[in-house]
Structure formats: structure tokens, C-alpha cells
Amino acid sequence: MNIGKDNVYQGLQVHNSVVQPLLTDLYQITMAYAYWKSEKTTDTAVFDLFFRHNPFQGEFTIFGGLEECLRFLENFRYSDSDIEYLKTALPPTIEQSFFTYLKKLTAKDVTLYAIDEGSVVFPRVPLIRVEGPLIVTQLLETTLLTLVNFSSLMATNAARYRMAAGDNVSLLEFGLRRAQGPDGGLSASKYAYIGGFDGTSNLLAGKMFNIPVKGTHAHAYITSFSDPSELKTKTLKNIKNGKEQNLIELTLSWRTKTSKLLNISESQASDGELAALVSFAIAFPEGFIALIDTYDVNKWHYLGPKQLPVISSFGSGILNFCAVALALNDLGYKAIGVRIDSGDLAYLSNKSRETFILVAKEFNIPWFANLTIIASNDINEETIWSLNDQKHSIDCFGIGTHLVTCQRQPALGCVYKLVEVNSLPRIKLSQDGGKITMPGKKDAFRLFGGDGYALVDMLVMSNETPPVAKNKLLCRHPFDQKKRAFVVPSAIKPLYKVYWKDGQITQYLPDLREIREHVKESLRTLRPDIRRNLNPTPYKVSVSDNLYEYMHELWMRNSPIGELS
Template sequence: MNISTPSNQQTAWAVTGDQELAIAPEDYSLLTDLYQLTMTACYVGEGLEQRQASFELFARRLPQNFGYLIAMGLAQALDYLEKLRFSPSQISALQATGIFDHAPDAFWTLLADTKFTGDVWAVPEGTAVFANEPLLRVEAPLWQAQLVETYLLNTLNYQTLIATRAARLRDVAGVEATLLEFGTRRAFGPQASIWAARAALAGGLDATSNVLAALKLGRKPAGTMAHSLVMALAATQGTEAQAFTAFHRYFPGAPLLIDTYDAIAAAQQLAAQLQSGDIQLAGVRLDSGDLASLSQQIRQLLPNVPIFASGDLDEFKIAELKAAGACIDGYGLGTQLVTGSPVNGVYKLVEIDTIPVMKESTGKVTYPGRKQIFRHHENGIVVCDRLGLMAEEGEQETGNGKQSTTHSSASPTLPLSTPLLQLVMHNGVPMQLPESLNAIAQRTAQSVASLPLNTRQIQQPQPMTVNPSSALLDLITQTQRSC
């Protein structure tokens, strides 16, 4: 590996660059791994850049204790593909690195004329998927399909993780609970915090505390207060009760964080004020202590006031709280929602110039050919998925022969047997307007509800069986190389 010290030209360019490291659509082209560009230069030199290629994005395995994934991030992926361009200054910056000194001149011409012209097939956002099932397939000239790998993986992997965590949280907490996304301070960067808020809402949460994300997404931001306000006002004005009164002066009836000092004493004080008619109260929040016991005591004191809980909560802790009889009406979800075991999605070449290809590395084998997911239901519940080839879409194997496939993307419920991957971009042009978060959240809820209970459980779930079709198995055998 050749790792060299930056040249003076490179250093000068970097020092005078964007020190905020902000990301704008015009930066999308450079938001990639170096090897995407070096491979593109090689493709150009070897005359392969315009060969038609198909790459599929999928997870080889699910994160631990996950029985499914909720596909998310497609809207941002399509926006990226639409806006992909290289500016003259970006090309000059690449040339200044010296890395591409031996690249063919046609490489620079290709970058200058960059525009994504391919097709994209994808499962709709909010759809439950399993290991080895493509969330997305790119069919485009080889250099285009290769170049976009990094951004697509970044976008879909992270949002799919957050949407799946959100769906699991909603499934455990129940439809009646209020779930708020509080993860901005723990998300992996400012851009990630916006994506996390979007994915959480699309995955089933009610609101986000991230003001920018909420307003960009057409939602009202939600939140309470921090302990610092209570401490600051109590220290300067005398008591916790006076701090609450001051906050309500500007935000009448807003939820109050009551565990800065003594949660029970605070609840007793608020109960007295409510009984005398001195205040209105939209809720109280607990952020520490024995949440089950405290919530039960506070429910006795404030029987008609919603109780919210926060503090590194996840689906496992919520399940424990419910089992312990906690009287909690809503949860604030932060660190455990926006972090955790990643969705280790990969992006692999499956076909080049109609020639199927596969990776045969130990533990990393891939399936060749352009594929489709066929989902089978009985009485509204998923019974199995079949991973087949796109050529099979007109006919599906069943236990009793073959049956025709029907599908309507507008249908609120899935038919008995459904091909999940849909054409969402053709010749670089999106096929439809972006969906609303409400529509995606509804699909998420329906997808989760259609899964067997043992797949939905959060401890040792049983992922759905995904069987390769006989045609795919035949293609695997034909494609495998003999040493």
C-alpha cells in the first residue's frame, strides 16, 4: 500500500477548504471511497466503463437479536443519484492529489459529464426484509453503478438501523404509547441526526426533539426541559416549584422534568397545585431512578397526568418496565435508538453485460443474477420469502405447482404472493414523488404486524425463512467457477 505525505499543493488546498466540513448536494460526488474513483479510472482505461452492470445492496446477516430489518433511506438515495455531478473545482482537486497521474484523459472527461442514467429497483421504505434479500439494485453503466456504492450504503445502512429500532420500540411499547426521538446529541454527526430523526418517524415514533429535522420534515418538534433549567432557576429564585412556575409562565401547561431533586416531593407539590386549580400540566418526565416504582407512586398522586420516561431506554428496558407494571405513557428515546450494532449492508456486483457473477469467498458468498423477493402470506401473515430471479416474476413456485403473480403498489395490504422490488428510477429519473412520512410509517406498522410473533420478539427472534428458487439454485451452480 502506498501511503505518502501530502504534497504542498494538496496541503494548501485542504487548509483553504471548507473547515466546517458541511455537506451540500454539490459535494455528493466526492463523498465516496477513493477506490470507487480508482476503479472507475481503471474501467475507462480498459474500455469497460459503459458495460451494463447490476449491483445489489443487502445484509448478509441481521444484527444480534433482530428478526427483521425495516428498509429505509431510499428517498435520500434517489435524491443523491439525481444530483450526482462533478464540478470543475472538484476535478481540479482530484488532479492535485497526484493519485490519478496515470489515469487516462478520458477519465476526466467522464467525470466532467457525470450524470446518473441508470435504473433502480428497491423495496418500498417501511418494508420488512431479511438477510440476503436486496433492499435495492442499481442497473447502470459499470462506472456509474460502481461510483455510487459508498453513498448508497451509508444512507441505507444507517436509516435502516434506526427505522428497525424504531419499529421494535413501537411494537414493544404498543400503539397507545407516545414515543419521542431524543437522539441528536448521540447520533454520529449532524447529518446523521437529521437522517435518524426521519427514520425514527418513518419507523413509528411520534415526534422528534431535533428542531431542524422536524421543520424540514413538516413536523412540530417535541420536548420538555433539562435539569439545568430547574437547577438554575431554583438556585436564583428559591425553589423547584418556583422554577416550574417560571417555565409555565412562558410555556403554559408544558411537561415538566420532576426528578432533579426528589421526584415524589415534586409530584406532591404539583398535585396540590392541580387540586387548587393553580396550574395546568401536560405531563411529567422521569429521567432517573427506579422508573417502575416511581411511576406507580406518581400515578397515585397525579392520576390524570401523562408520565414520560427517558434515560438510555431501549426496547428491552421498555419491555422490563411494562412487565414490572410501570405506569408510563410515553418514552423519550435517544442513545440506544440512534446507535448500536450496525446494519452491515453490502453492495455487490451480480451481473455484467447479462453475464451473472458471484463472489465465492469463504463466509462471503453472494448469489448471482438480478433477483426478486417473492413474499408469501397466509391470512395476512408472512409465511416465507422466496429469493428468485427477475425472469421468474411472471410465475411463482408454490407447493402445488405455479401461480400467477399480482401486485398493486397502491394497495394498503399485500396480496397473497408479492414481488417486493419495484422500479423506482428509470434512466436516472425517479418514477414517483417522494412518499410522506405518514405513508411510510403506516407501511412500517403493517409490515411488522404481518410478521409472525416469533420473528417480532426481541429476545432470540426467529428470522423468516428465505428460500432460493430452483432457478436461482441452478444459476448458482452454473456460475460457480471450478479451480
């Protein structure tokens, strides 16, 4: 069951029916059969799910996907149609009683330990520890990995965008059309929100996950109009007096006034664009946002240093928007702002802000100066840092392709490794030191310094005494005997909780907003030099002295001894 804050059962609803036991690799089933054939049905195992390197050249990762893993465990069972399919997919030599065995399998004997979803996590510290029957825990591997890998990568990517944008700029996820299929789009919307985005254009994600949905309109809407005369609906109710008024006439009047103020000839403005904006304003008078770069976004007209404070303007879009917004103001409505989707975003946003300030001052409409400026146009993390250096005036970024596809690094690389069988440790050795596993059942602790920042994560053997705050602790690098240090932590936080045991969820599962807040809190525990964009300081992951000795003794015991001749 799913435990609520008031211990009320909250049944988990699987939002994607594809997530079921057959969402796995063939070799998981073939291994299960070989285990079964070897009479290993009573063997128990411990697996660690972890990653080896932080993504995006950074030094932190955000853990995502835990709730999806728990949903999977709750619904883990092979249907009749699954069994019938497996009979056709596997060799005919497979004994039929194996399929009877599979049909009875559930995750009720599995215990899952995990770090809280939304936590900052680091390489080699297991995000999830799975204990239970060897065959079942083996069958969970691929599905757990696919549920954690992209979720964590996506949440981390979004958190990095949030840090680049700062706390005062809104971030909207606009990536559904560029995502890797429908589930990629849904997952991207969900984990972008967890990572710090404020909303999504994805309506299904809004419905399913209660994420705020936001959007404007496309260039197609602007170019679908040719002239104001084609508008069938031309009036809008004045909320001050309740009368219908001709919005086109008001807009044209304001365009004449505004063109003089901004030193832009009305001949530069597209009448088709004007018609489109008037039409959109009639449809959404209280939510009017205009895309203003359809025509002449880069056409700025320099009129000399002795002219008005705004010495240039970019033609059609800004003029038509101001005219419609001022007309709406006459009828008692406040426009929201503009979206710029091409051109020099820093320059155009600053000129837009100058225009709004000038109009606000000239016509005594104070709120006009603070209209929202939204920027899109294939923005990535580096774009935002560059725009920050240029001192832009953007209030909101709409981000799509680079966010939802994680173009900078398309995979996190989580792995799922066997570390114990029947209470005996297992270790994977490799000439590549980075691929050597840390054997045995382990617990993880986060050690904090006196300044409140996290100092180091420490892995210890589950059967050893946990570290104690304000005591001197020896922290060792897992594989380099020369790297070690004493630490006296001011506080210690155990990282693992039992999230699944005896066939049910054992912890309260926070909603997306709570996980989103936990991401913020968790990131605040990292020093700024660890979080920074360029050349961040690596965060240290250590092991206890006992675990170090245990691991290296096992390493030596399992390494073959060479022979000279």
C-alpha cells in the first residue's frame, strides 16, 4: 500500500501500462530460467543500483524515478498473455513448469531501500538497494534501470537550467514535439517540473501530474491572417461599463499614436500580424501574450543620439503588440507580455523593456513597464549563462529540445550490480578500476560540516556501527589507499529508508511539489563551488576503514595470481 501522511491508503495508479514485467531484456528471462534449472529458487541476493559519473560535466545528480519503481513493484506479475508470449519467444526446450513458476512470481518477498526522491546524489553511492529472492531481484534489473536513468538525468538537467536562470526567472518546458516519443515527452515534463521548471506546454502531463500548463501561440497563427477586414469578430466587452467596443478601431488608433512615440512608420507594421494579435486578444483578453518575431525581428532603425530615450525599434511585432495592449487597457484588461523566438535575445529583450518603459511613462500606465518578456529559440544551458553575462531583460525562458532530449549528455549510465548472494559478498573485478564494484550490503551516510554544507558521503558495511556525529571518522577513498582523511562531522544523515517490504510501500510518498521543494533544499546543502557551472569541485564519496579493508581483502582473494615462466 501507499502510506499517506495520515496513514491513509493511497492506491498507486500506473500512468503507463507499458511498465510491466515484460519491459525487460530477453537475457533476464533466460538467466531466470537457468537459475530455476539450477534449483536456485531459494537463493537470496542483494543488488545495488548506482551510477559512475555525474552528467553534464557537473558534480551532482538529482535522484528521480523512485515512485515509478515502487509502482512497478506493486504491479509486478506476469499475465496470462505474458506467459503465452514467453512460450513463443523462448526455445521449445524450456520446461513448462518454469512458466507455472513465473506465473506465481510477485515482489512480495523483495525489500527495497532507497534515498529520498529529489535528493542530491553522487557516483558510486547506491540510489537503490534491492534484497530478496535471486530470481526476482534479477528480473527487476532492466525495468528499474529504465525508470531511474532518464528520470534522474532529466531532473538533473532541469536543476542545472534552474541554477543558470536564477530564482527570479520563470522556466517553461516546451519540449513535447521534440521528445523521444510520447513517454519521453511525459517523463520530461514530469521531471523538468521536479528539477525546478514552473510549467509545461504538455496538456497530458498537466492532467496526469497536476503541473501548471502554459503556452502562447505559434507563428502559424500570425501568418494565417492577412488583414483586419477578414476578422468576423471585431468587438470586445469593456469590463468597465459592460459595452461592446470595436477592438480593431481602438488598436489602429493606438498604433498611430505609438508609432509616433517609437519613431516607427506604420508602413513597417504588418496588417496581417495586427489582425492576428487582435483576434488572439479577443479570444484571450485576460491572458494576452503575443509572439512578436514573425516579421522583421532584426530590423532595428537607428535614429540618432538626439532622439527619444528609445532610439530604435524592431518594426512590426513590437508596434502591433503595444497597440493591441493599449487598446485592451482602454477596455479594462492587462496584457501579459511578449514572446521572442529568434534573433539576438539579449538585445531584443532589452529593447523591448525600454519600449515598455517608454510607453508606460508616456501614457501613464505603470504596469506596462513590467510586461513579461518570454524568450525561446532553441535555448540551452550555455545560452542562459551567456545571456546573463549580456544583462538581458528576459522574465521567462521557454525551453524545448536541449532540455527534454538532454542533448548535452543523452544517458546517465546507471548500473545494477550483484553485491551479495546468500549473505556472501560478490565483487566484479575489472582492469578498468572504475568498473570494480563495492561488495556486500552497505549503508550510506551524509556527513555535514559546521557551516551546514555536506562534506562527504560515507559508505559503511551494514553490520558495522554507524558513524556518530562529532566523533573523529576515518574516511577512505574506495580504491586509492593514499587518499584518506579524518572528518569530525557536525551532523550525520542516514540516506536510506525502507520503501518497500512485505509486498507494500512503507513510506509516505510526496507529491511532485514536495519533491520539487526537496530538490531545492538538497541543492542548498552543497557548497557553491560544487554547484557551479564551470570547473566545479568534485564532491567526495568515501568508505569506512572496515569496508575498505573488507573490499580489498575480497579483491585480492578473487584476483588470479599470475605465473612467470
